[in-house]
Amino acid sequence: MNALKGSSARKEAPHDISGTNFAAYRAGSVVLDYKNSTDLQPAERAILTSLQSKFRNKRILDIGVGSGRTTSHLLDISKNYIGIDYSPEMIKVCKERYPSVDFEVRDARSLSDIADDSFDLILFSFNGIDYVSHSDRMLILAEIARVLSKSGAFIFSSHNRNAKVRKPWDLSNLRRNPSGGPIFVPTSVLRYGIGIMRHSMRAKFETQTDEYAIINDPGNGYRLLTYYIGIRQQLQQLECAGFGDIQAFNRQGKQMQENEYNCCADGWIYYRCYAR
Numbered sequence: 015m016n017a018l019k020g021s022s023a024r025k026e027a028p029h030d031i032s033g034t035n036f037a038a039y040r041a042g043s044v045v046l047d048y049k050n051s052t053d054l055q056p057a058e059r060a061i062l063t064s065l066q067s068k069f070r071n072k073r074i075l076d077i078g079v080g081s082g083r084t085t086s087h088l089l090d091i092s093k094n095y096i097g098i099d100y101s102p103e104m105i106k107v108c109k110e111r112y113p114s115v116d117f118e119v120r121d122a123r124s125l126s127d128i129a130d131d132s133f134d135l136i137l138f139s140f141n142g143i144d145y146v147s148h149s150d151r152m153l154i155l156a157e158i159a160r161v162l163s164k165s166g167a168f169i170f171s172s173h174n175r176n177a178k179v180r181k182p183w184d185l186s187n188l189r190r191n192p193s194g195g196p197i198f199v200p201t202s203v204l205r206y207g208i209g210i211m212r213h214s215m216r217a218k219f220e221t222q223t224d225e226y227a228i229i230n231d232p233g234n235g236y237r238l239l240t241y242y243i244g245i246r247q248q249l250q251q252l253e254c255a256g257f258g259d260i261q262a263f264n265r266q267g268k269q270m271q272e273n274e275y276n277c278c279a280d281g282w283i284y285y286r287c288y289a290r
């Protein structure tokens with residue numbers, strides 16, 4: 015852990031991205047975007063299907079639960095479940111959707127009061143780990159490895175540095191009106207302008223290092239500063255944090271081979287690993 019702290023301090027982005035991202039995940043319009051989502055993504059379905067018998071009735075921690083998209087699927091595996099998120103607004107939605115389930119407003123960077131070996135399966139779904147600084151990411155990975163039981167599994171996804179990221183001025187951000195009339199849908203023109211405006215405020219915080227990049231991407235209308243990492247670098251981080259038997263999956267849920275790491279341009283990659 016000390017060694018990780020040392021390497022992260024050297025490469026820290028000059029701007030702490032977490033303030034910008036925390037504000038975004040508290041915003042009413044962003045919470046609304048997630049409010050009714052329930053479907054698992056294909057890779058999540060593939061990974062969870064392969065693990066469900068092993069983790070039946072085991073202790074599950076769902077970090078960055080958002081509005082509870084993954085909750086019902088994980089409850090099917092075990093009722094011994096808790097969802098956490100640092101956004102009180104997201105947790106409020108979870109509690110409305112699932113009144114009898116345990117949810118807590120908690121920052122993934124503050125797990126220190128949780129005992130070692132407290133959970134058997136931990137998730138940080140849909141790239142939630144990408145919204146903290148590099149040093150906080152390393153802290154979170156080490157803490158997850160600590161609170162996970164021996165042979166417990168950690169599943170998450172993270173943005174792929176090999177992906178092409180659309181700039182806000184890209185015309186594909188504008189939607190054409192299918193029924194004739196004005197060429198573009200007026201709301202998409204408005205969103206286009208807002209996207210460019212937000213980008214002009216956040217672009218100065220973008221960072222490129224050997225290990226990772228921080229990019230203002232289209233997520234939630236160019237509100238966020240997002241961590242992007244190559245597959246090899248992510249595998250190294252997980253090893254440093256104390257995980258083993260690490261496997262990367264593409265967005266369709268196909269297990270990736272080493273020779274595919276450099277050519278996969280999926281927007282994000284899924285990882286499944288075990289505590290050692």
Ligand SMILES: C[S@@+](CC[C@H](N)C(=O)[O-])C[C@H]1O[C@@H](n2cnc3c(N)ncnc32)[C@H](O)[C@@H]1O
Nearest residue numbers: 039078079080083099100101121122139140142
């Ligand atoms: C992209 S959303 C995904 C939400 C949900 N997991 C899903 O798949 O629909 C990322 C979530 O991670 C949460 N998050 C980001 N950083 C966090 C942190 N440090 N601690 C706890 N939650 C965090 C955000 O509030 C947000 O709800």
